Amino acid sequence: MTTTTPIPSRIRDTLDAIHEDGRSALLPFVTAGYPTMETCEATILAMVEAGADGFEIGIPFSDPIADGPTVQHTSQVALANGTSLTDCIALVARLREAGVTVPIMLMGYVNPVIKYGIERYVADCARAGVDGFIVPDLPIEESDRMLEPCREHGRDLIFMVAPTSTDQRLDLVGEHGSGFVYCVSVKGVTGARDSIAEGLGDYLDRIRQHTDLPLIVGFGISTPEHARQVGQHADGVIVASAMINYMNTLPETDQPAGAAAFVRYIRGEAELPSE
Amino acid sequence: MARMMESETFVNYALPDEHGNFGRFGGTFAPETLMPAIGELVTAYEEAKADAAFQAEIDRLAASYVGRPTPLYEATRFAAEVSGGNGPRVFLKREDLAHTGAHKINNALGQALLAKRMGKQRIIAETGAGQHGVATATACALLGLDCIVYMGEVDVHRQSLNVFRMRLLGAEVIPVTSGSKTLKDAINEAIRDWVTNVDETYYIFGTVAGMHPYPMMVRDFQSVIGREARQQVLDITGALPSAITACVGGGSNAMGLFHAFIPDTDVEIIGVEAGGHGLDTGQHAATLVAGEEGVLHGSWSYILEDENGQILETHSISAGLDYPGVGPELSYLKSTGRADFVSVTDEEALEGFKLLCRTEGIIPALESSHAIYHAAQMAKRMSPNETLLVNLSGRGDKDMHTVAEALGVSL
Numbered sequence: 001m002t003t004t005t006p007i008p009s010r011i012r013d014t015l016d017a018i019h020e021d022g023r024s025a026l027l028p029f030v031t032a033g034y035p036t037m038e039t040c041e042a043t044i045l046a047m048v049e050a051g052a053d054g055f056e057i058g059i060p061f062s063d064p065i066a067d068g069p070t071v072q073h074t075s076q077v078a079l080a081n082g083t084s085l086t087d088c089i090a091l092v093a094r095l096r097e098a099g100v101t102v103p104i105m106l107m108g109y110v111n112p113v114i115k116y117g118i119e120r121y122v123a124d125c126a127r128a129g130v131d132g133f134i135v136p137d138l139p140i141e142e143s144d145r146m147l148e149p150c151r152e153h154g155r156d157l158i159f160m161v162a163p164t165s166t167d168q169r170l171d172l173v174g175e176h177g178s179g180f181v182y183c184v185s186v187k188g189v190t191g192a193r194d195s196i197a198e199g200l201g202d203y204l205d206r207i208r209q210h211t212d213l214p215l216i217v218g219f220g221i222s223t224p225e226h227a228r229q230v231g232q233h234a235d236g237v238i239v240a241s242a243m244i245n246y247m248n249t250l251p252e253t254d255q256p257a258g259a260a261a262f263v264r265y266i267r268g269e270a271e272l273p274s275e
Numbered sequence: 276m277a278r279m280m281e282s283e284t285f286v287n288y289a290l291p292d293e294h295g296n297f298g299r300f301g302g303t304f305a306p307e308t309l310m311p312a313i314g315e316l317v318t319a320y321e322e323a324k325a326d327a328a329f330q331a332e333i334d335r336l337a338a339s340y341v342g343r344p345t346p347l348y349e350a351t352r353f354a355a356e357v358s359g360g361n362g363p364r365v366f367l368k369r370e371d372l373a374h375t376g377a378h379k380i381n382n383a384l385g386q387a388l389l390a391k392r393m394g395k396q397r398i399i400a401e402t403g404a405g406q407h408g409v410a411t412a413t414a415c416a417l418l419g420l421d422c423i424v425y426m427g428e429v430d431v432h433r434q435s436l437n438v439f440r441m442r443l444l445g446a447e448v449i450p451v452t453s454g455s456k457t458l459k460d461a462i463n464e465a466i467r468d469w470v471t472n473v474d475e476t477y478y479i480f481g482t483v484a485g486m487h488p489y490p491m492m493v494r495d496f497q498s499v500i501g502r503e504a505r506q507q508v509l510d511i512t513g514a515l516p517s518a519i520t521a522c523v524g525g526g527s528n529a530m531g532l533f534h535a536f537i538p539d540t541d542v543e544i545i546g547v548e549a550g551g552h553g554l555d556t557g558q559h560a561a562t563l564v565a566g567e568e569g570v571l572h573g574s575w576s577y578i579l580e581d582e583n584g585q586i587l588e589t590h591s592i593s594a595g596l597d598y599p600g601v602g603p604e605l606s607y608l609k610s611t612g613r614a615d616f617v618s619v620t621d622e623e624a625l626e627g628f629k630l631l632c633r634t635e636g637i638i639p640a641l642e643s644s645h646a647i648y649h650a651a652q653m654a655k656r657m658s659p660n661e662t663l664l665v666n667l668s669g670r671g672d673k674d675m676h677t678v679a680e681a682l683g684v685s686l
Contacts, residue, residue, distance in 0.1 A: 062585040063459060063571065065466045066306045072453055084583045110304055111570045115584025137304045137570070141294065162308035164473060169310065187308055188471040 010131045011054070011103040011156050011179035015214040015235050018053060024227065025236025026051075026266055027216060028243060028259070029107070031058040031074035032091050033083025035252055041091060042256040043247075048100050050260035051267070056134065056218075056238055059088045059108030066136040068191030070241035085112050085121070089128045096129035105158060105179070107134040113146075122149035132156030132179040140172045147176060158182050163203050167210065174211030183207060183217045183234060192242040193220035196229050204233035224268040239266055246272065282540045285613060290604065295487020295574075298610065300603035303486045304570045308470045317488045319393050324495070329392065333385055333496075340417065341380050343499065345369045347507035347664075352634040354654060363517065363657035365650060367637070367667040368504045370528065377640065377669030378500060378528045379410035383479055385496035387414035390477035397472065398422045400479045401465040403430055403458030403524075404594035404642075405437025406669060407481030412446035414479075422446040425464045427457040430594055437673060455588045458598050462572050482525025483602035486573025490602050497531025504664060505535045512662055518543035518653060521666035522645040523563065523616065524596035526605045528668035537613060546605060547649045549591035550618035560589035561618035562601040563609050571600040577609070592621035592677060593641035595669075619645040625681055627651060628671065640669035641677065 018025045028047055034040055044055060060078035064071065085108070092104055106125060113121050113135065125133070132155055138146060140159060150157045156179030161170060164187060173181055183204060186197045197203075197220070207215055217230045218238035227237045243262045250258045264270040290297045305313060323329040337343040346369045354365040370378035383400075390398055398420045402408030408424040415422035424441055428450040431438055441448050454460035462485075469478045480489045483497070508516050519536055521529040523546040536542045551559030559565065566577040571586055579587040579599035591597045608614035619627070624641055627648030631639050639647055643666070650665045657663060671678070679686050 062454065063463050065463050065572075066308075066470065068467070069453070076454070079585060111578070111580065111586070112584030114569050115567075115580060115582075136306055137573070139303065139305060139307055139310050141310075142302055142304055160307045162306075164308050164311045166311050169307075184308060187473055189467045 008154060009156050009179055011105070012214065014054060014103050015180055019214065019235055024231030025053040025216065026227070026263060027054045027056055027236060027238045028052050028263065029056040029058060029238055029240035031060055031071065031078050032088040033060060033078030033081050034074040035077060035255070036081060037083065037087065037091065039252050039255055041094065043259045044095060045098060045100070046256035046260040047263050048102060050263040052102065052263050053236065054103035054105070056105045056107050057088065057092065059085055059106060059112060061109040061112060064109060066189055068189040068241060070192065070244050071190045074244060085116050089124050089130070092125070092130050093128040103131045104129065105132040105134055106130050107136070110135050110138045118145055119149045122146070122153050122155060126153040126155055130155065132158050134158045134160070134182060136160060140169070140176055143176065160184050161207055163187055163197070170207055170210035174213065177211070177213060180214040180216045180235065181207060181211055182238070183215050185217050185219045185221065188219065190219050190241055192222045192245055196220070196226050200230065201233045224266050227266050228268065284611065285540055286538050288537045290607065291487065291491050295491065297604045297607035300576050300606040300610070301487060301490060301574050304573045304575070305486045306470055308473060312473045313486060313488070320389060320488055320492050323389055323392055329388065332388060336384055337381070337499065341374045341384065342372060344503040344507070345372050347504055347511065349511070350635050353631060356630070356634050357651040357654045358657070361659060362654045363659065363661040363663045364512065365654055365663045365665065366508060366516070367665050368500060368532065370500060370666060370668045371637070371639065371643070371670035375406070375410050375413050376672065377406045377410070378497060378531060379407045379481065380413065381499055381531065382481065382493045382496040382527060383407065383410035383414040386477070386479040386492070387411070387418050387420060390420065390479070391418050393477065395475060395477035396421055397476045398479055399425065399465050399468050399476055401425045401458065401461040401481060403427070403461065403597055404673065405430070405434040405441065406595060406673070408446070408448070409437055409440050409444070411479050411481070412441040412444035415446065416444045423468070424448050425451050425461040425468070427451050427455070427461045429456040430458065430461070433677070434594060434673070457588070458594070459571070459586060459600070466572070482527040483530045483604060484525040484572060484574060484576065484600050490574060490604055493527055494530040494534055494604060497527050498534040500528065500531035500666065501533060501535030504532060508662065508664060514662070515539050515542050516664040517657065517661035518545060519664040520545040520547060520646050520650055520653065522547045522596060522642050522668060523601060523605060524549065524560065524598050524642065525600065526602035528666050530602060530604055532666040533608070533614065544608065544614035545649065545653070546614055546616045547645045548616060548618045549593060549596035549645060550620040550623070551590040551592070553620055554618060558590035559618065560591045560596050560598060562599060563605060563616040564618045574603045576603040576606045577601050592624060592681065593645070593674070595640070595642040596645065617649060619648045621681070623648045625678065628678065637667070638671040639667055640671045641674045643668045644671070
């Protein structure tokens with residue numbers, strides 16, 4: 001068991017408080033600029049209203065190697081809309097101005113961040129109100145260049161772990177990561193799935209032995225039953241493709257309300273309205 | 276070469292370091308799911324490399340199956356034509372005569388043997404022009420491995436002959452419809468497959484780019500080209516060449532030729548990239564000449580990107596050079612000044628193509644034609660006591676449709 005350095009973290013504090021309440025956190029994923037920046041922003045605000053506990057906001061990238069078809073498509077549409085990294089940071093600033101106080105994490109592949117400048121990225125994001133960063137193609141081995149500015153600005157660098165991660169690697173994540181541990185539920189890319197991977201409980205219990213950070217599970221969480229099962233072993237879930245797939249069935253004007261309904265659905269508070 | 280570091284840097288050249296870094300280039304920018312598998316691959320490769328039996332098996336198949344050593348051929352009529360009989364001796368390293376018609380088999384066979392040694396039955400690969408896909412399908416047929424090749428939908432259409440060859444060889448070819456539907460997207464999809472089926476799958480990556488250990492491993496399997504050529508030139512001329520050149524897409528034939536010559540700091544090294552319709556049009560694939568530093572497919576290297584760090588779509592008449600990234604070791608050689616890089620347009624490459632056909636009776640691949648064209652330009656400026664070595668990385672049979680179309684001929 002590795003103890004993490006206690007740096008102040010809105011993400012950590014929020015997740016700890018939710019845990020104290022005996023709840024499981026729900027962190028929806030949205031791609032910034034999808035289907036348009038306006039609808040994206042309205043969708044996030046509607047989900048805040050519906051009780052989402054925080055957000056993972058994706059920065060669109062041309063070559064998202066860890067994403068399945070659903071998120072790839074959102075990336076392509078957002079890029080076609082001209083969404084830049086600067087636009088993503090500005091979105092977070094507007095959400096904060098609108099009074100959103102829940103944790104916001106930016107998820108972005110490393111190359112646009114390098115192009116923007118890693119230190120400048122962390123500094124500008126910190127100023128806009130971003131609490132933490134997820135960089136799917138920046139494993140522990142390459143993370144020094146990002147960890148230092150994160151420490152300087154008091155932001156969390158959230159590492160992913162996978163079912164393939166060795167005990168040694170889990171220790172490293174416990175040692176260097178902060179905010180929470182992003183537990184990838186399966187071997188594979190993002191995307192809606194019919195069932196929870198076999199052995200997920202054992203896997204999460206194994207991670208727990210290496211860190212006292214909150215555990216948040218993503219990739220394939222698609223139903224209230226999945227979220228409930230995961231909640232027995234982890235501190236919360238990230239929901240992405242299943243929600244995006246649902247929203248894609250709706251006209252754009254109905255998508256913010258649809259996203260809010262999906263949040264209540266995953267929580268087990270309501271049925272999903274059918275067309 | 277004003278930028279070149281002290282010669283000592285190169286005399287005992289032993290990069291990459293244990294993290295896969297060539298100076299500031301290289302590394303492992305990969306999703307966590309793959310990191311343990313990459314670690315296993317590094318270990319398995321180091322063990323195989325140290326195993327005399329593994330090396331002996333490679334050597335045996337190189338000789339009896341691939342046809343190595345490939346000849347070093349002196350292109351006297353070509354040399355006379357381009358320099359008016361007053362230029363350097365020009366030698367072609369005939370990788371076009373290797374089995375499957377290009378240097379790609381050197382790497383595909385080496386990695387397939389490694390996969391077999393690791394007990395992985397399921398092989399995946401990406402391909403652009405189809406040459407690496409064909410080489411991988413060939414190695415898999417030889418060794419009885421299952422083979423799945425990802426190929427951009429655009430490339431599936433423009434390289435239909437190679438798709439047919441791969442299927443004859445028993446491979447499953449999966450058209451990739453994401454992104455720009457070309458090589459970079461085929462690599463993305465192969466990486467996604469690897470992430471999903473990591474336990475039973477071996478990914479035979481086709482070039483010296485990508486995450487560690489691929490840039491090192493692919494270079495090692497291709498470096499036979501330079502080792503042979505260096506000895507062959509010495510045997511024929513009694514001296515090292517003045518300059519060596521090769522085309523650069525991802526850079527596997529180039530690193531294959533260049534590696535053995537890195538310590539020979541008197542030998543000038545020139546890489547030739549695809550200038551497409553011209554650098555000023557933005558439609559090219561000249562990553563080292565016109566790109567910036569960044570990360571694509573797992574390594575820090577030069578890449579072609581827009582002002583937001585999005586990867587650009589590239590253009591080249593030769594599908595094998597049509598890639599917005601390049602190997603980190605070539606980036607290192609550029610940054611240290613040990614190698615220089617130039618670009619040659621589609622039109623110039625076609626000129627090189629026709630020139631070699633006419634003067635030597637050799638139909639080069641369009642990729643190699645870029646190096647041939649630049650060699651002709653270099654030869655004009657070189658003297659009779661100098662020697663120029665060119666890697667003829669592949670043969671041009673696969674390019675007949677493209678060349679005919681470019682020349683306005685309907686077949």
